[in-house]
Each structure stands twice: as structure tokens, then as C-alpha cells.
Amino acid sequence: MSVYEGWVRVELSETPDIGEALMDRVLDADRSLWRGHALEPAELAAMPPIYIVTTRGVVVASKYSRFGASRDLGTWYVEYRNLRVKEPAIAMAGEPAPQARLRLAPKPKPIRPSHRLAKRMREVALEAANAGAPGAPTVGMVADLATYTLQEIPGSFPQATRIVFVTGDGREDEFNLQIMVLTLDAEGGEHHRIITGPTLTASAVGDLDGDGYDEVLQGYQDYEGVGESIYRFTDSGMETISLWSSEG
Numbered sequence: 001m002s003v004y005e006g007w008v009r010v011e012l013s014e015t016p017d018i019g020e021a022l023m024d025r026v027l028d029a030d031r032s033l034w035r036g037h038a039l040e041p042a043e044l045a046a047m048p049p050i051y052i053v054t055t056r057g058v059v060v061a062s063k064y065s066r067f068g069a070s071r072d073l074g075t076w077y078v079e080y081r082n083l084r085v086k087e088p089a090i091a092m093a094g095e096p097a098p099q100a101r102l103r104l105a106p107k108p109k110p111i112r113p114s115h116r117l118a119k120r121m122r123e124v125a126l127e128a129a130n131a132g133a134p135g136a137p138t139v140g141m142v143a144d145l146a147t148y149t150l151q152e153i154p155g156s157f158p159q160a161t162r163i164v165f166v167t168g169d170g171r172e173d174e175f176n177l178q179i180m181v182l183t184l185d186a187e188g189g190e191h192h193r194i195i196t197g198p199t200l201t202a203s204a205v206g207d208l209d210g211d212g213y214d215e216v217l218q219g220y221q222d223y224e225g226v227g228e229s230i231y232r233f234t235d236s237g238m239e240t241i242s243l244w245s246s247e248g
Contacts, residue, residue: 088204144172155214
């Protein structure tokens, strides 16, 4: 979702039945249409409320004002007016925990190649490369890493007290980025190690479902497009829930 000029736009990429109806009927318009327009699909008009979790708590968005589909992004959306919502925020189709609210994530900061976690990132990346793991970087890509950033996010996670994103940027290609995601306990012990491709930046963290563990809201950008997802850490690993994405 996004906020602009008093409007809150919620992408509907995770509701394919509504999305297909929108694409079939309003894509050619390539603009936002007001609620009640003749092209409004019945499936959309009957859509239940959307719950928006913010840093202040939960906002219930019951009736959208506009709807539409974007030809360039290949997405469909609804727009709400006067919700007084500021980013970061997350829109949910299901009702979140009553006490759900987001906390701002600390911003990434640059670190030296000699930093302990930069070194650990290269070790993990080389392990994955030498093992031929699916989606792993090559040895050459690891050797090409020149600059690094660190984003450390405190919270409540299974067996851990913080999540760490380590980003390495290659010398030649600005999209040649590798990410290491760790969960660390109070003593710095690792519990998960994930290498992935897109640039990940966490914007907020919060317990959305009331299970006592925090989820991480993050955006990504790479040569294939942009998007936003939730990271949910469990005792057995990490689950990624896509909120929206677009190619470009």
C-alpha cells in the first residue's frame, strides 16, 4: 500500500478473483474510477473491510472511494480518502490482533568490509556458492563485493532478539547485490542464515497476529521490479508473504 496527497492506495494482488474482474473491465481506462462507476465489478463492491496496521494501531477501512488498474505496473487497487494514515503501514484482508501496531525499523548504516558481519556474510555466501545451492551467488560475485550496509532490527523472534540484514554491493553492477539475513540471540548466536537476491530494506516491525513474535515489513528492488513483503520467522525457518509486486 502507499499514501499520497491524502489518499491511501491498497494493492489487490493477493485477491485474484477481484483482480481478474478489475483487469477485464477497467484496465483500458488506465485511471482511477469513482465508487459506483458503471465499470465497478460486483465482486469489488462486495469486498469486506480492509484493516490497516500503523504505528498508532489498527485503522478499519470500510468503503473505498476509488478503484482502478495500472497498465504500466500490471496491478489493481482501491483508494481510500481521509483515513489519516501515514507510512509505514500495512493493509490486511484479515483482522489483525487488537493490539497490533508497527514500530519503525532502524535505518541501514554503512559498515566496513572488515566488519564482523560483513566477513560473516562473505563466509555464508561462499558456503552457498561452493555447495551449488539454488539461487546462490557465484564465487566471482562474492569476490566483487565492495561496499556493505547493515540493518539491525530488535524485536521478539523465535530463539532470537534481533534480525540482521547485511547488504553487499558489487563494484561493477549496481544491481549485483547479495543479502544475508540472520536472526541473532542475545549472545550473537545465529539461528537462521538466508542468502537472497533483491535489495531488502525493512521499514517496520510488529506483532500482527498476536502470537508474541514480530513480523518484519520490508520492501525490495531489483532488475525485475519492486515490491513489498512480510518476513515471518518461525522455529523452523523464515516465511515470506508477498503483499504486492510489479515488474519494471
